[in-house]
Amino acid sequence: MDYSRFTKKELSSILDVIQMSVSCRTEDDIIGITSKVREMVCADNAVCALGEGDSLKLIKIVNQNYPDEWKAIYAAEEYFKIDPIIRFNFENSREHLWTEAMDLYGEEPYTGFMNKASEFGLKYGVASGICRPGQKNTSIFSFSARTNHFDEHHKSILGIITPHIHQALIRVCDLRYTDQKPLSPREKEVLKWMKEGKTNWEVSVILGISERTVKFHVQNISCKLNAVNKTHAIAIAMDNGMEI
């Protein structure tokens, strides 16, 4: 990718989105990311969804600001089956303009679907996603507007950030699906001493338990908080307002 053709502001926003994706943990975080990307590609509306790996079916939609009425109709009528954007994404797994999808699927029922969508102001757009054979989940990120101003530059922006927001979406949806439990009192105690910079061994001495038990607690803490290291776990706990 030739990054030098982007402005400094665009590059800065791209890096922000990547960093937000790395630390993303909730649906609200995802909405924050899609909102930022929507601004970057000058769209009016944004939505993203997680799909099943081997079909067009969407299993989780995270809506930033697509009209609620449209979202309800889309779900009730199972429009994912006749949405040319979903189909194009599933079969090509690359960033594309809606007009590319509409050119490829220029017959019914796809044209009828697009006419319906345009009634809600969803007339033109740019989308991207990752759909690879054998993958458990697919993703789609779609940004739309009433006017047709999307171009190759917007596609390039999506091309850069899609792998990162794809991982973020999967991680958030996985977190929702796992049986998330709060930290136990002992785990909070261990976390508190981790925050003080104590090693596993030091914590075991302080709490009067075996080091093996401390490691067990540390592992559980990391899993529950989806942290990559102790520092990350502490940061997540503090971000979530946990008292440690």
Add this chain to the structure above:
Amino acid sequence: MVRSSDFSKQELVSILETIESAGACCTRADFKAALHKAREVIGADFAVSGVCALAGGKVTGVDIAVNAGYPAEFVKLYLSEHYYRVDPVVRHLAKYSFTQSWAEIFEKTADAGSAPVRHVVGTALDFGLKHGLSTGVYDPGREQMNVFSFAGPGTIFGGYQKKVLDVLLLHLNKAMDRVVIGPGDSKGSLKRYNRLQALD
């Protein structure tokens, strides 16, 4: 989150190229190239990534995962003489695994003046490893820590270099776990890859 607006356009280009490089890694050679790229962005002359086994708050073993410029002879010495037992950098990172300059670590090292520590630091100096920046990512499940070090004879590693490394770290770590270390949940993961391969 590091403020991206702190970077110039050229710095942003370099950082994003490095992130892309790390994300696209499929082989060990790819990861080495990504590590080299990170080294250039940070402004270091040498870079190395390694894995430290941890137990009882101490580093019990070190393996060099990928060497991107560290003098091969120093790496051989480091491993054969078990310098990790004395190296204030890995010992400190084992407790506080976040990005720090070597100068900051040495200030906090209680036995910095001891003969063994001075020997290791002095040997590193002989190989041009005077100033450095290191960071770690702790994996409690495997009881090990991935370490990334960037060094040079002249560069003073400060706020800017730390910010760059903080931005790149998780991308480099993911790439390293994916293509160098590989999946696995057993202890003793230091044996998962050929140590001899590291000396390239």
